[in-house]
Amino acid sequence: MAERLLINKSGSVKKGSDTIFAWWARYQEAVSQGRNAVNGTIGALLEDDGNLAINKIVDSEIRKAPENDIASYAPLSGLPDFLDLAKSLALGEIRDELLDLGFSIGATASPGGSGALYLAANNFLEPGQDVLLRDRHWKPYSGFIQNNGLGFVTWPLLPQNKSEGLEYFDKAGFELMLQQLCNNQSKVMTWINDPAHNPTGLSMTSGDRYQCLNSFVESAVNNADVGHTLLIDSAYSLYADEPFGWAETILESLKSGLFWPENLLICFAISLSKSHTIYGLRTGALVSLHPDEDLIERINSVMGVTARQTWSATSRLGQYSACAVHNSEDLGKKWSKERDRLSGLLYSRRKKFISECKSLGIPVNPTMDGFFAWLEHDEPEKIAEKCTDKDVYLVPLQGGIRIGLCAIPEEQISRVAEALAYALG
Structure with a gap:
């Protein structure tokens, strides 16, 4: 009772x-x-x-941190140096080439990759809409999604039959579910944990990534009144053979003439828990990519307000320590x-x-x-x-x-x- x-x-x-x-x-x-x-x-x-x-390199910088960077709040959206670092951790050296092509890149600090996923779930779909996931995924996804008033649908992790250029991506299943969502929703979003997928260790090939990106872009073009957000959960990417494979695929596709419609947004959920072994410091970021600078600035604002209304600010110590490492060529x-x-x-x-x-x-x-x-x-x-x-x-x-x-x-x-x-x- x-x-x-x-x-x-x-x-x-x-x-x-x-x-x-x-x-x-x-x-x-x-x-x-x-x-x-x-x-x-x-x-x-x-x-x-x-x-x-x-x-130990990260651990050493944590222990040498000034008192202010241990005890103080960080800015709500993250330390400026960390936001800059987050973009590089998501995109690698491809970042500069995307900027040269006229793209804008935004970032908001979050408590780990989980926080980045929460930011996306909270802001990129309307209540009651569904996120598109692979049928094998990290179980907490469902919690982040459902706690934001959303549902989810899935497509198969692996294709029934491999074909040329498609080894670990079920293109037919993906396109079918994506179109069904477009028929019923004003916004669609898919989360793809790649490379180094949890829970399987699977990494998509360059051909898989190319086909997936093109299917998503084609859907955005054909459904111009439906917002399309492709989120790459890159929590384990820095332990993969191709840590920046998605950035490379995006750049290569653009250079090959890929059209980027205004209703397409690509995001990366990054986590420093694994790559920097600071699980308990809860440090990550949501990185957003789009040609429209005004849109990226608006997304940064939306995410910062969401952070304030949810967890307030991400750990300053985690952000400071990561920057201390990566701002030094030697470290x-x-x-x-x-x-x-x-x-x-x-x-x-x-x-x-x-x-x-x-x-x-x-x-x-x-x-x-x-x-x-x-x-x-x-x-x-x-x-x-x-x-x-x-x-x-x-x-x-x-x-x-x-x-x-x-x-x-x-x-x-x-x-x-x-x-x-x-x-x-």
Whole structure:
């Protein structure tokens, strides 16, 4: 009775613990009982000794930060130097070429990539409209979307049949769902976590990106009265072989004559949690790209007001520390070297995992970059439970099992593959 009186309808459906953290807790419980358990649950990069991997270059600048940059508020939209850095983290060196072509680039600081996604959900669709997602996506997407009064629809992560120029993009499914949304909504938005997709580790090829971009632009041209926002969730991009692949695809397409209609906006949700190993400092940004400078200035204003009305200001310390690293050529090089070392951990683990799964006949999904691998399955809970028989803890999600390569020491990769083989029977 009290709940009905005091908690609104939206709050009343928020039940249960987060799946990922629930399975992490089960792993921790197994360890507390003295079991030699394998942790494939957490979405943070761990060293092979099980400790959190920390980029010491960033950590050093955090510890040297002036008192004012630890304790003070940041500007509501972010520190100016950080906003400039955010554009480079999203677009790399392509940024300057896009500016030369007459594009404007805006940025708003946010508490991690999650904050950037919230800004987009809060401002780019009307209440009751749907976001277009791939059918395999990071589970919290649905929370950001639904808490902003939106819904979502999906298209398949992978095409049923590969064709020339299309390896990891279901063009037909994407175009079908996009047109259905255009038929019913005044605005459409799609979120694509690429490269290094969570939860699969999939990265689209240059051909996939080109086809996806062109399908989206074509839809914008054919539906001129419908706003089109393409958001690239690049949370893991700096651990990928092509960290700025989307910027390169956009530039190459423009140079090849791509027409950019006024109802098209491209955004990047960036996160420094992974790339700079500052998960708890909650530092990220939403970066926006459009030829109309006035529009970009308006978006910056809208996002700054949204930030003020939601979380107030993003961590000043996280922004300051990242700028301290990247404003120094020497520190920037050292950061890159350490980031490359951490990328090497992921590469070695993934390579061994793919090899072990192949030898055991485990049909894992294509996985190239980032923190995770994925096993598609209709009964993910059953498979994950079976794996615990071997003291291996993974995360069952809709449609499959997420394997957190980021947390698994290379020497334990074989145990994970063997547990999956056992679970599959």
